[in-house]
Amino acid sequence: MIMTTTPAISISGLSKSFATDGLDFVALQNANLQISPGEFVTLVGASGCGKSTLLRIVAGLEQASAGDVAVDAQPIQGPGIDRAMVFQHYSLYPWLTVLENIKFCRQLRVHRDVSTSADVEAAAGRADALIQLMGLSHVANAYPNQLSGGMQQRVAIARALMARPKILLMDEPFGALDAQTREVMHDLILHVSLLEKTTLLFVTHDVEEAIYLAHRVVLMAPRPGRIEAIHPVPLPDPRDQEMKQSPEFLRLKKDILDGIRATSGMQTQREWLERLGEASGASY
Numbered sequence: 001m002i003m004t005t006t007p008a009i010s011i012s013g014l015s016k017s018f019a020t021d022g023l024d025f026v027a028l029q030n031a032n033l034q035i036s037p038g039e040f041v042t043l044v045g046a047s048g049c050g051k052s053t054l055l056r057i058v059a060g061l062e063q064a065s066a067g068d069v070a071v072d073a074q075p076i077q078g079p080g081i082d083r084a085m086v087f088q089h090y091s092l093y094p095w096l097t098v099l100e101n102i103k104f105c106r107q108l109r110v111h112r113d114v115s116t117s118a119d120v121e122a123a124a125g126r127a128d129a130l131i132q133l134m135g136l137s138h139v140a141n142a143y144p145n146q147l148s149g150g151m152q153q154r155v156a157i158a159r160a161l162m163a164r165p166k167i168l169l170m171d172e173p174f175g176a177l178d179a180q181t182r183e184v185m186h187d188l189i190l191h192v193s194l195l196e197k198t199t200l201l202f203v204t205h206d207v208e209e210a211i212y213l214a215h216r217v218v219l220m221a222p223r224p225g226r227i228e229a230i231h232p233v234p235l236p237d238p239r240d241q242e243m244k245q246s247p248e249f250l251r252l253k254k255d256i257l258d259g260i261r262a263t264s265g266m267q268t269q270r271e272w273l274e275r276l277g278e279a280s281g282a283s284y
């Protein structure tokens with residue numbers, strides 16, 4: 001892909017090893033990826049291929065063993081307000097209401113120091129707009145444990161968007177939701193990302209979700225964790241649920257699923273299934 005602007009995220013020669021039992025385990029090896037401003041990129045791949053590790057390094061929550069990550073051409077130095085992260089488990093503050101959870105980041109020191117009264121007013125307006133957009137106005141004063149999983153995740157997303165991050169990092173954010181709620185969330189996050197030109201890096205196990213949301217799907221592979229292939233998604237914006245039935249969509253889904261199967265290390269060949277049958281027969 002030819003970049004004409006400064007990448008929103010630039011990942012070069014990125015590696016990460018963990019010391020386990022005195023041995024170095026390579027979770028990520030020489031990853032290279034340039035993401036344009038406003039681009040939506042999803043990461044898929046077999047379990048343990050380093051998707052979350054890559055995301056956590058970009059978030060500044062984990063340190064790289066080698067290589068560089070830059071945001072807007074600036075090397076990252078830990079977490080920053082230019083990047084917000086949403087996890088699979090909603091991680092809301094149970095003692096705060098929905099509205100208080102969403103406004104919480106405004107009360108952090110980093111924001112308070114730069115806030116004028118106009119900033120505070122604008123923040124209240126943004127919190128209201130996010131609450132409306134996410135369909136949360138009827139529960140604005142409720143506590144997280146009074147909400148369904150889908151609603152809690154909408155609060156977590158609204159909270160992440162509150163500081164108007166340039167980059168949103170999402171680690172299986174819809175993994176615990178039912179299929180219908182996921183579809184609603186997909187269209188919602190696409191809508192917001194187009195509106196605010198947010199750059200998205202999104203981890204998922206769901207290949208359909210990965211294609212529907214993304215401009216590019218990055219296929220990762222394990223042992224060692226690495227980027228195996230990058231698939232551009234040949235669908236226009238805005239997305240429409242019907243596109244999931246298009247031949248381009250189905251072809252890409254098959255290619256990516258084949259890629260995951262080929263790199264997962266799991267065996268489905270007849271020979272191994274037969275051996276399993278023989279072994280079971282012998283033991284029982």
Ligand SMILES: Nc1ncnc2c1ncn2[C@@H]1O[C@H](COP(=O)(O)OP(=O)(O)OP(=O)(O)O)[C@@H](O)[C@H]1O
Nearest residue numbers: 018020025027046047048049050051052053054225
């Ligand atoms: N803190 C850690 N210490 C040791 N090993 C780790 C640590 N974090 C991750 N790993 C290992 O690094 C590899 C990559 O982990 P990671 O969570 O990034 O994979 P993933 O692709 O997100 O997996 P999954 O799809 O199962 O969530 C795994 O083998 C994991 O066990």
